[in-house]
Amino acid sequence: MRVLQVCSEIYPLLKTGGLADVAGALPQALHRHGCDVRVLLPAFPAIRRGVAAQQHLAGHPALIRGQLPDGTTCYLIDAPELYEREGNPYSGPDGRAYEDNHRRFALLGRVACLLAEGRDPDWSAQIVHGHDWHAGLAPAYLKAAWRTHGRRVAASVHTVHNLAFQGTFGLNVLGELQLPADFYQQHGLEFHGQVSYMKAGLHYADRVTTVSPTYAREIQGEEQGCGLDGVLRARAADLSGILNGVDDQVWNPLRDPLIPHRYGAGDLASKRLCRSALQQEFGLAPQAQAPLFGIVSRLTEQKGVNLVLAGLPDLLARGGQLVVLGSGEPALEGGLREAAAVHPRSVAVRVGYDENLAHRIVAGADVLMVPSRFEPCGLTQLYALKYGTLPLVRRVGGLADTVVDSALENLAEGSATGFVFERFEQTDYVAALRRAFALYRREGEWREVQQRAMAQDFGWNAAAAQYATLYRRLLP
Template identity: 60%
Template sequence: MRALHVCAELYPLLKTGGLADVTGALPAALAPLGVDSRVLLPGFPAIRAGVEDQQPVAEIGPRFGTDAIRLLRGRLPGSGIPAYVIDAPQLYDRPGNPYSDAGNRAYVDNDRRFALLGWVAAWLADGHDADWRPQVVHGHDWHAGMSMAYLKQREHQRGRRLAGTLFTVHNLAYQGVFDGASFPMLGLPGYFFDLYGLEYHGQVSFMKAGLFYADKLSTVSPTYAREIQQPEQGCGLDGLLASRAGDLHGILNGVDPAIWSPATDTLLPANYDADHLGGKADCKRALQREFGLQEREDALLFTVVSRLTEQKGLRLVLGGLEEMIRRGGQLALLGSGDPDMEAAFREAAARQPDAIAVRIGYDEALSHRLIAGADVILVPSRFEPCGLTQLYGLAYGTLPLVHRVGGLADSVVDSSLENLAEDAATGFVFDRFAQEAYDGALRRAFALFSRPNDRYRVQRCAMRQHFDWNAAARQYLDLYRQIAVPV
């Protein structure tokens, strides 16, 4: 089975969020199951610098406003997975993150930049690498949505199937919607710009292209698959998704134990496991020291490792800070995003420097130390397709406090009396997205940590959960088998 993963970012080369963790782990997880995976990536500076042994495959010629496009092939560091890199400096060789400039302004030609990514995916499926041709094209999020449309166009031209297609929604809120005037630039027949196509209220939607033209659809948790078929979380595409319910599958993301395991994590000041938790106390002391917090073993230490956006529900955290500190808690935060939210957390830290510490930005190594050293990780998202930070928290015995939504609902079991009695509890879950509901979960966290025996039982139960990639990879392979073009 040969599968081409089409994506805009991939850990450890380039990461802005959980998408990169998935695309970095899934191809390698599929390899033991007999899947010959390759990835296709835009030639962003970090990608060009990180992919090893790059060799030219083909000169593509002028496309999408650039006249110097080459396709290169190399290998991902560590896994050795083959990687295609689109070398188009006029479109990709820029500062900032993959989608916006240093001022966080979206690049005005993102339609061209990611149309090229989709076009090259279809070009490969059409057999233009003589050494390898995919049976399945697997597109990840809106950046890869056009690969489904371009592949359909080529199939119409050839009069036969070229590859099976799977499109995975990692976050429906980000859709890649562009002005309808950009459609002629895409080079598609006019009938693609239609309600039954990629037209979206007179605009062009790359996300809708993926959802409409792919053979199968998936998203990153079973609960989110149900939620996005309803208006509240369907982001205007719930009707299309409901019409394709039979093709839509929710597959919970995994965690790579080679990267996220407190027993072997070299980024921690001390290692530990579910049966030997002493090292976690060492990590907590080191974290309090690093962040300038009062070094108190009895302080319940909360952490946030997150983008600071409305989606993440962090205004509930701000609203609950006074109660958290009154009860003797502490907060260590790492994140960036909304300027007003950044300022609010900074002001809180200035008022209570012994109890609240804030680092604006992102630091992969620091995120490991935060998750290992804290007692509770806060993930009170308004919506959450899957979430990975709560899975990291479970693996490190840092109990997640979450809103019962999306993948958070699928992965965390509340520390209610009945769940404690059945030794099933792994964290704290609140049902309504409201301050009083969040505050109730916060009180349950303090109540549990006041009972050390129960606390250690819940921590051990959390650490014994298995959210590795094996189960997810088997589910993806089952979908591949349903859609793959025969050899």
């Protein structure tokens, strides 16, 4: 099967979030399941610098074929006027979305369709698999091409990584999209008088997936449907949740070159050395009597950082420590920085993102916090499980699918892997926090839960097998 993955970022070349990790790991996993996978990307400077063996396609000067660091063949859209901007691929230095984003990502969808139509004389896609709103127009262009050619050019799959980000633009962009006029309607691109790229993907794709089974159910309801729950309920028969995986080549404490001491489930003493190194790096008190909590996240209310900030007095009163890496809402950044200034031996904050530091925090912390209001899949809790760092999460989305609470009955049954709370409320969060402190004091049980967490298998093989099965069902 010839599969074209369409995305806006990819690890290790350009990353703003978990989408890049998925885009970087999925192609190789699909190769192992018999798929001939290629990747289409905008030629952002960081991506173009990391692609080898670049050559322009004959007769198509705006298309470059090359190789990603893992050897996967890729295509880059060479449009400097749209993509040659350093930094964030979606917004400028002021944090404001680029005014021409509609044009930049419409081109991504249009070129995906062209590659299905055979613009590369040596290869054409049978399946076009787009990721998030940035690739949302690809299924629409394929549906329009069906009209032109009188046959289906390629089947399409659209994966929702986060429904809250929808790529919505004013009606004035319609003339630039070069799509049939009747595509702008309730059963098409139209969304409350605007154009929605995410809705286009949901409506026109042959199949829709999202990144965990629980999130697939949640987005069909009003609370988490972000206004598109009706569209998703209408597509329920074509909607499935496929849990993301962890790239063992990148996240593996046994051979991670980014952590100070490598370790496995049978060598948790070396994990404690990672803890000591993290405390020393941030000037925290070198204590081991209470847990060290970590956060690697966008600092937003959606990620539950407001719960963490409000619960800091309880955490500190019990002797805990907190290390934070991320950026986001100014009020939350400011609150955390203030806490670090008042409690420099217990709280440390690094605003921004640093991939190397993210690995050191995941390895060095005792508990990783992901107390999200909603969470399509979550990858940091999967990394934490693999590193024996017990996740503290809300029972929502992919967090509900991957972490088992350390309640007494689960400890007795041998299924506990972390700490889970139900409602997005301070009382529920603090109760989970207290369970973490209580279990930490029982060293033997804590170690058993760590080892069980590390034994979980969230590799990409299972997800790739499900995607490959889905692709085969779409072929004639």
